[in-house]
Amino acid sequence: MHKPTSVAPVSILSHNDHNISYDKFEKTLDTLKSKIGMPFFASDNFILYNTDAEKFLDSLNNINFELDITITSPPYNIGKEYEEIIDNNDYVNWCKGWMSGIHSATSQNGAFWLNLGYFDVVNKGKCVPISYLLWDKSDFYLQQEVVWMYEAGVTAKKRFAPRNEKWLFYVKNPLEYTFNLDSIRDPNVKYPNQKKNGKFRCNPLGKNPGDVWNFPKVTTGTNRSSKERTEHPAQFPLKVIERIILACSNTDEIVFDPFAGSCSTGIASAGLNRLFIGTEINIDYCKLAVDRFKKFKDEKSKYTQQSSLLHLIDGE
Numbered sequence: 177m178h179k180p181t182s183v184a185p186v187s188i189l190s191h192n193d194h195n196i197s198y199d200k201f202e203k204t205l206d207t208l209k210s211k212i213g214m215p216f217f218a219s220d221n222f223i224l225y226n227t228d229a230e231k232f233l234d235s236l237n238n239i240n241f242e243l244d245i246t247i248t249s250p251p252y253n254i255g256k257e258y259e260e261i262i263d264n265n266d267y268v269n270w271c272k273g274w275m276s277g278i279h280s281a282t283s284q285n286g287a288f289w290l291n292l293g294y295f296d297v298v299n300k301g302k303c304v305p306i307s308y309l310l311w312d313k314s315d316f317y318l319q320q321e322v323v324w325m326y327e328a329g330v331t332a333k334k335r336f337a338p339r340n341e342k343w344l345f346y347v348k349n350p351l352e353y354t355f356n357l358d359s360i361r362d363p364n365v366k367y368p369n370q371k372k373n374g375k376f377r378c379n380p381l382g383k384n385p386g387d388v389w390n391f392p393k394v395t396t397g398t399n400r401s402s403k404e405r406t407e408h409p410a411q412f413p414l415k416v417i418e419r420i421i422l423a424c425s426n427t428d429e430i431v432f433d434p435f436a437g438s439c440s441t442g443i444a445s446a447g448l449n450r451l452f453i454g455t456e457i458n459i460d461y462c463k464l465a466v467d468r469f470k471k472f473k474d475e476k477s478k479y480t481q482q483s484s485l486l487h488l489i490d491g492e
């Protein structure tokens with residue numbers, strides 16, 4: 177049994193929640209309730225439906241409801257506890273269906289971030305990146321692929337141990353989309369004081385983090401379990417989602433995750449003052465995600481209280 181000691185990284189716990197528009201949350205919730213039905217849970221910029229992703233997307237498209245960004249990781253068709261393995265062609269067709277639903281529901285300047293692993297393709301390949309099969313199967317414009325590398329992974333004796341997954345960064349309109357580079361610059365610069373013609377060569381906020389990201393996976397196991405670990409078997413690390421949200425969305429915008437799982441996307445979104453909508457088909461994962469969100473809110477308010485106390489003491 178995992179015993180997480182902290183539910184989220186400090187950068188998300190300490191993100192200030194001034195200027196949240198509760199009005200937008202209430203209005204969005206009212207629209208969804210009246211047109212689609214009651215969510216499994218809704219509070220403080222976090223709305224979760226216990227339903228099938230494609231069915232929910234059909235309903236959104238029927239009412240012309242707009243999403244600003246979708247960040248998700250679907251089942252990979254590899255036999256995890258939440259999926260049944262199907263023929264790879266059927267899998268690709270299934271993905272086409274929900275990706276088309278996401279494209280229709282996305283706002284004109286919106287984005288889609290798709291996380292994918294790898295699987296076997298019979299008589300063709302062993303660790304075939306799923307992105308090779310899916311990258312052009314929606315109407316989104318592919319901006320780029322980001323490689324997410326991590327230290328832990330499966331072991332291998334007759335090939336290199338796979339230690340990366342892909343993120344496909346898509347936009348609806350390649351001429352106009354959100355990219356807040358200054359919010360996600362990497363301060364780890366080798367020669368920060370180097371100048372050319374009297375001016376610093378590097379932005380004082382840091383460098384562009386590039387397209388290979390090193391974030392540890394959420395791990396399991398005695399003495400090595402990640403602090404944010406839940407019982408969900410395929411949880412995203414919050415730090416990855418934080419970077420995507422800060423770069424590709426703005427405060428108060430709507431972030432969607434159709435395969436919400438333990439709601440990592442939801443926790444990071446609500447923690448960074450975006451409005452989260454998620455769908456998850458498995459009710460046990462929905463319960464687990466709501467518990468996780470409540471713990472996160474408790475931890476965040478403790479963090480805020482402690483910080484204001486420290487400010488008071490510093491000010492004396």
Ligand SMILES: C[S@@+](CC[C@H](N)C(=O)[O-])C[C@H]1O[C@@H](n2cnc3c(N)ncnc32)[C@H](O)[C@@H]1O
Nearest residue numbers: 228229258410411412435437438440456457458
């Ligand atoms: C790869 S996991 C996502 C994990 C998530 N990113 C997290 O951080 O916890 C995929 C999730 O999709 C859910 N799922 C599978 N089919 C679904 C469907 N048709 N509609 C909604 N959710 C589905 C599974 O139950 C599983 O929790």
